Amino acid sequence: MIGCFVTGTDTGVGKTLASCALLHALAKHHPRVVGMKAVAAGAEPDGQGGWANEDTLALRAASTLAVPAALDNPVLLPDPVSPHIAARRAGVQVTLPPILDAYRQLAAQADAVVVEGAGGWRVPLSETLGIADLAMALQLPVVLVVGLKLGCLNHALLTAEAIRASGLPLAGWMASRVDPQMLVPEENMDWLRRQMDAWGAPLLADIPWQATPDPHSVAVTLPRGWQ
Numbered sequence: 001m002i003g004c005f006v007t008g009t010d011t012g013v014g015k016t017l018a019s020c021a022l023l024h025a026l027a028k029h030h031p032r033v034v035g036m037k038a039v040a041a042g043a044e045p046d047g048q049g050g051w052a053n054e055d056t057l058a059l060r061a062a063s064t065l066a067v068p069a070a071l072d073n074p075v076l077l078p079d080p081v082s083p084h085i086a087a088r089r090a091g092v093q094v095t096l097p098p099i100l101d102a103y104r105q106l107a108a109q110a111d112a113v114v115v116e117g118a119g120g121w122r123v124p125l126s127e128t129l130g131i132a133d134l135a136m137a138l139q140l141p142v143v144l145v146v147g148l149k150l151g152c153l154n155h156a157l158l159t160a161e162a163i164r165a166s167g168l169p170l171a172g173w174m175a176s177r178v179d180p181q182m183l184v185p186e187e188n189m190d191w192l193r194r195q196m197d198a199w200g201a202p203l204l205a206d207i208p209w210q211a212t213p214d215p216h217s218v219a220v221t222l223p224r225g226w227q
């Protein structure tokens with residue numbers, strides 16, 4: 001069973017796009033791939049009389065294994081805010097055991113599981129629990145998505161350092177060119193690439209700015225081993 005945990009330098013940097021691309025790529029050689037949005041903050045009508053999170057729906061569309069919502073999105077919080085606040089507002093205490101149980105059930109059925117975090121590495125899930133704790137409990141290699149924009153160099157290095165401190169392997173990183181107006185993007189990429197190389201983290205994808213995000217077009221660019 002292949003698994004990874006996708007984190008980012010921030011919220012809104014392209015983790016969902018990157019996770020869907022990983023699923024499409026892995027599906028080329030692994031018949032049963034599934035995405036997991038362990039903790040989702042924000043829900044929309046699902047068109048079937050219920051509620052669903054848009055990241056969960058995107059991951060589901062990129063998965064080849066259909067599973068109950070309790071497995072691919074064990075925690076769904078209505079408000080699109082930090083999960084610890086969304087949970088408090090919903091009267092929910094986010095704890096690890098139900099999430100780990102859902103992950104184990106997915107891992108038992110799938111050849112590959114891609115778990116998308118929420119926001120960045122240190123986002124709180126409760127007063128005592130955070131995204132990093134979840135990644136450590138899952139014991140998965142981490143893929144870091146860097147939203148390429150002014151400020152991302154600092155965020156990328158801080159996040160890489162924190163992942164290293166957690167003891168989890170940093171399997172690689174992806175750049176997502178979220179700001180088409182960014183000045184000197186290649187110079188930023190060059191510095192990031194050298195820093196991440198020094199961390200032993202290869203660049204897995206350089207995702208161009210896409211007016212309509214297309215995970216299939218990213219999947220075909222991933223290195224061997226991921227597809």
Ligand SMILES: Nc1ncnc2c1ncn2[C@@H]1O[C@H](COP(=O)(O)OP(=O)(O)OP(=O)(O)O)[C@@H](O)[C@H]1O
Nearest residue numbers: 011012013014015016017118119177208209210213
């Ligand atoms: N390379 C890109 N080009 C253009 N738009 C992008 C790119 N990457 C991400 N986006 C857009 O930026 C927005 C945020 O991306 P996305 O939802 O993947 O972020 P995220 O990191 O998954 O955030 P969250 O913490 O909410 O899960 C989306 O509208 C997405 O389509």
Ligand SMILES: C[C@H](N)[C@H](N)CCCCCC(=O)O
Nearest residue numbers: 011041080081082118119123
């Ligand atoms: C609601 C949003 N789309 C994400 N799922 C959650 C982002 C939490 C960010 C918290 C923070 O770092 O300030």
Ligand SMILES: [Mg+2]
Nearest residue numbers: 015016055116
């Ligand atoms: Mg997302």
